[in-house]
Structure formats: structure tokens, C-alpha cells
Amino acid sequence: MTKVVNTASVPVRNRVSFWTETVSDTFVSLECAAGGGRESIDGELWAQPLASLDLACVRATAQTVSRTKHDIAGSSADYFLVGVQTKGSCVVAQDGRSASIEHGGFALYDTTRPYCLELTDGFEQLVVRLPRETLERHLPEAAKLAALGVKADAGAGSLLVGTIKSLASDINFLTPDAALSVAQGVEHLIVAGLGSLTSALPDRDRYSRRKLVQSHILENLRDPSLSIAAISEQLHLSPSSIHRAFALDGQTVMGWVWQERLDHIREELLLGRYEGTLTELAVSWGFSDPAHFSRAFRRRFGCPPSRLRRA
Numbered sequence: 001m002t003k004v005v006n007t008a009s010v011p012v013r014n015r016v017s018f019w020t021e022t023v024s025d026t027f028v029s030l031e032c033a034a035g036g037g038r039e040s041i042d043g044e045l046w047a048q049p050l051a052s053l054d055l056a057c058v059r060a061t062a063q064t065v066s067r068t069k070h071d072i073a074g075s076s077a078d079y080f081l082v083g084v085q086t087k088g089s090c091v092v093a094q095d096g097r098s099a100s101i102e103h104g105g106f107a108l109y110d111t112t113r114p115y116c117l118e119l120t121d122g123f124e125q126l127v128v129r130l131p132r133e134t135l136e137r138h139l140p141e142a143a144k145l146a147a148l149g150v151k152a153d154a155g156a157g158s159l160l161v162g163t164i165k166s167l168a169s170d171i172n173f174l175t176p177d178a179a180l181s182v183a184q185g186v187e188h189l190i191v192a193g194l195g196s197l198t199s200a201l202p203d204r205d206r207y208s209r210r211k212l213v214q215s216h217i218l219e220n221l222r223d224p225s226l227s228i229a230a231i232s233e234q235l236h237l238s239p240s241s242i243h244r245a246f247a248l249d250g251q252t253v254m255g256w257v258w259q260e261r262l263d264h265i266r267e268e269l270l271l272g273r274y275e276g277t278l279t280e281l282a283v284s285w286g287f288s289d290p291a292h293f294s295r296a297f298r299r300r301f302g303c304p305p306s307r308l309r310r311a
Contacts, residue, residue, distance in 0.1 A: 003047040015040045019060070026056055027081060027129055028111045029071040036062030036121045048167075050174075051183035054129040055164060059087070062121040068114055078132045079111045080142060082190055084160055088123030092116075097147040104152025104161055108194060110143050126164045128186060138191045138236045140208045150193040160189045191236035209237065210245035217257055221264065224286045228253055261285045262300050265293075269308040278305050 005022045007015045019041045020032040026047050034041050043060025083090060084106040091100050092107040094115035099107045109115045112132075119125070135142045152161075163186060174182060216235055220226050231253070232239045246253050265285050268274045274281050282293040297305045 004045070006044040007042050008044075012040050015042065019043055019063075023058075023065070026054075027127065028067060028077040028079060029075045031066045031068060031071065033064045033066075034062070035064050035118070038062060038121075050167065050186070051176075051180045052131060052134055053183045053186060055167060055186075056127045056129070057124065057164075058127060059122075059124045060119070062123075063119050065117040065119065066115070067111060072112065072114065075111075077111050079129050080132060080135050081109050081111060082106055082128040082130070083109070083117070084126040084128070084164065086124045086126055086161055086165075088120040090120070090123065090125060091118040092147045092149070093118075094147040099147050099149030101149045102152065105149055106160060106190075106193065107149045108142065108146050108190075110146045113146075115146070126161065128164070128190065130187065130190075134187060135190070138187070139194055140212050142194065145194050145197050148194075148197045150196065160186070160193065163189060188236055195237050195241060207245075209241065213237070213242055213245060213253070214256070217253075218260065221257070221260055222285055224283075224288060226257060226286060257286075258296060259300070261287065262297055265297070265305070266301060266308065269305060278309060281305075 003026065007019055010018045016032060016034055020030065022045060023032055024030050026045060032041060038061055041061055041063050043058065043063075045056060045058050045060075047054060047056040049055075083092065083101065085101045085103055087103065089100060089102050090107075091098055092109055092115065094109050094113060101107050109117075132142075139145070163182075167182065212235065213231060216231060217226065223230075228239050228242060231237070231242060235242075242253055246256060265281060268281065276284075278294075279290045282290055287293040287296075294304060301308075
């Protein structure tokens with residue numbers, strides 16, 4: 001059900017408290033204070049659930065929005081919020097970092113830790129609320145990306161703005177299946193934008209990304225189409241961030257893939273549990289060229305695969 005709220009019918013003296021309650025009910029418990037020299041807040045808010053996400057559009061006068069330790073202590077909410085600026089500007093501050101987002105840009109903030117937003121007069125912001133596990137499934141280090149702005153010229157920002165604006169007029173007509181697909185599309189745009197920020201993370205955060213990529217590789221190790229491009233698309237990570245995660249140990253991604261494939265083939269040969277030909281075994285583990293497989297096996301283990309087969 002669509003939620004539409006406007007302060008126009010509320011007495012001026014009650015608008016700040018009314019607005020604070022409205023915003024808290026829509027997102028998470030917050031504190032709102034009038035800004036820009038005003039004593040009150042004039043605003044309107046539109047909100048609509050979309051599968052696992054919640055979408056909202058907020059238009060209002062200048063204000064400061066804060067989520068404090070007190071607000072967090074009385075709440076079980078475990079969400080990420082993504083603010084996409086479509087008018088005015090916003091400064092997001094969290095974890096000692098701050099980011100200024102302008103038209104078309106967006107930033108992430110984590111509702112489990114204190115944060116603050118400074119919004120200019122006459123702003124408009126599109127807000128996506130999504131469960132923590134939804135985003136961390138694709139981006140394990142998401143919490144480390146709070147208050148790092150994604151600029152509009154990054155591409156993902158403008159696409160996200162266009163997608164959400166279109167949803168505002170069509171969302172009530174979506175079937176459940178279509179709503180789920182659109183929600184996943186919004187998630188992917190957010191991940192694409194935030195993924196461009198991972199190069200700014202310390203090396204310890206790249207370790208978690210490496211583990212994510214390794215888990216995906218092992219699940220798809222036999223797939224001959226496994227590649228950097230395929231991994232990037234499936235995990236919504238940039239190819240450069242995947243390369244950097246492996247470069248920490250002086251490895252290449254595909255070098256690790258071939259190493260794991262060879263290790264599994266050697267294990268099957270030692271256990272004597274494969275009854276086909278060596279070529280068939282190699283193909284079953286993603287090798288398309290028998291000669292390449294034989295050379296790679298000899299380099300890694302110092303003997304041809306046929307010797308282990310005879311043994």
C-alpha cells in the first residue's frame with residue numbers, strides 16, 4: 001500500500017514533531033530538526049514496499065536528520081538506507097567519514113550505527129531501504145562503504161534515479177513476479193555503484209572479497225565458461241576489484257581457478273574413482289584443450305597425469 005504524507009494540514013507549531021514521527025515510522029527511529037534558519041519543517045513523503053525493498057521519495061525544507069545511540073538502543077531495525085539525491089544536496093556523516101551528494105549521486109548509511117544527514121532547502125531525495133543480508137549477500141564489505149558518495153557521473157546513480165522515478169508511477173501495477181525482478185534490478189544498480197568504491201577499502205576488507213570470489217569459483221569450478229567477466233557479473237563486483245583481491249598474494253584469479261581444477265583432477269586420479277579417459281576427465285573440470293591440460297598438470301605436479309592413472 002502506498003503511503004503519502006504531507007505537513008500542509010498540520011499546525012506549524014506541530015510540524016517538526018509530526019515530520020519526525022512520519023520519517024521514523026517510514027524508515028527507522030530518527031531525530032529531525034529544522035535547518036536553514038527555519039523554525040519548522042514543510043515536507044511531503046511518498047513510500048511504497050517493493051518485494052524485499054522499501055522505496056520512498058522525500059521532499060522538504062532544510063533539516064538535520066540524526067540517528068543516535070539512543071534511537072538505536074530502542075530499535076531492532078537492521079537495514080541499510082541508500083539516499084539518492086534528485087534536488088538540492090545532502091551531506092552524509094557516519095563512522096568519522098562524510099560525503100556530499102549532489103543531483104544524481106547517492107550514498108549508503110547503516111541504521112545499526114549513528115549517522116547524520118544535513119539536507120538543503122527544497123531538497124528531494126529518493127530513499128531505498130533494504131535488509132542488511134540482502135546487500136551483504138552481494139557486497140560483504142557494505143558496512144565499510146557507509147558515507148562514501150557515489151557520483152552521478154558514475155552511471156549507476158543516474159540509472160538508479162531513472163529506475164526509481166519510473167517506479168513511482170507504475171509500482172501499483174506490478175505483479176508480484178515483476179516486483180521481485182524490479183527489486184533485484186534496483187539492488188544490482190546499488191551494488192554496481194557501491195562496488196566502484198571498494199578500491200578505497202583497506203587490504204583487510206579485500207580479504208573478505210577474495211573469500212567471496214573463491215567460494216563462487218569453487219561452486220562453479222567445472223563450468224568451462226567461468227571467467228573474470230562471468231564472476232564480475234554474477235557477484236556484481238568490478239573486474240578490477242576482483243583482480244586486486246587476488247593480487248595481494250601475488251596470484252591471478254584464473255591462475256587460482258586452474259590450480260584448483262588440477263588439484264581436484266589429481267585427487268580423482270589418486271583415488272581411482274574416474275573410469276573415463278583422461279581427456280574426458282579434463283573436459284569435465286573445465287579444460288577444453290587436452291594438450292594444455294597435460295602441460296599444466298606436469299608443471300604443477302612434476303609428472304604426466306597418465307602416470308597417476310597407471311599407479
